[in-house]
Amino acid sequence: MRQCRHDTAGFTLIELLIVVAIIGILAAVAVPTYLSYTKKAYFSEVVQATAPYKLAVESCYQAQGGGGAVANCGNGSNGVPAAPAATGNVASVVTTGAGVITATGQNKAGTDTYILTPAPTNGVLIWTTSGTCLAAGTCN
Numbered sequence: 001m002r003q004c005r006h007d008t009a010g011f012t013l014i015e016l017l018i019v020v021a022i023i024g025i026l027a028a029v030a031v032p033t034y035l036s037y038t039k040k041a042y043f044s045e046v047v048q049a050t051a052p053y054k055l056a057v058e059s060c061y062q063a064q065g066g067g068g069a070v071a072n073c074g075n076g077s078n079g080v081p082a083a084p085a086a087t088g089n090v091a092s093v094v095t096t097g098a099g100v101i102t103a104t105g106q107n108k109a110g111t112d113t114y115i116l117t118p119a120p121t122n123g124v125l126i127w128t129t130s131g132t133c134l135a136a137g138t139c140n
Contacts, residue, residue, distance in 0.1 A: 036137065042109040043138040045089045050103050050116055056080040057099040057118060058125050070099035070118050070125070102131070105138075112136050 060073035060080055074097035076082040083094050089109035094102050101116040112133040118125040133139035 039108070039110055039136075040138050042089050042107075043105055043112065043114075043133060046103045046105040046109050046112075046114055046133075047139055049084075049090045049093050050101050050114065052081060053093055053095050053101045054116060054127065057095060057101065061099065061118070061120065061125055070120060071097055073097070073099040099125070105133075110136070110138065112138055114139050 056079050057070065057073045060078040061070050063078065064070070064072060072078050073080055073095070075095045077097075080095050083092060084090075086092060086106060089105055089107045091104040091106035091111070092102075096102075099118040103114045105112050105114075113131040114133045115129070115131040117128045117130065119128060120126075129139065131139070
C-alpha cells in the first residue's frame, strides 16, 4: 500500500505577519530620521551662503582698525557685499550695520533663520550662532 506524503512548503500566516510588523517598525523609525537628515542637508546651503559675508565682515573689522569697530560693516559698505536675491533654498542673506548676518531658508530648506553675531575679542571676531534653526536642529 502506498502512503501519501503531505509535504508543505512556504511560510505560515504568522511568520508573514511578523515580517510585516518588523518592516513597519523599521519604517516608522527610518522615515522621520530620513526627513530630518534631508532638511539638514538642504539647510546647509543656507549656512554656506553666509560664508562670504562672514569673511567680508571680518575683513571690514580689520580694515576699520579692530578694537570693536563693526558698526560700519553692513550690506554694501566697506567691502561687505550687498544682499543677494533669493536663490535655490536661500531666501535671503542680510548683514546689518553691526555685522550681524541673518540668513533665511526657503523651499526644501524650510523657513528657519540662521543668525551669526560677531563679538570683538582681543582684536578678532568671535561668532555666536542663534536663530530658529537651532531649535529645529537644522544648523547644528
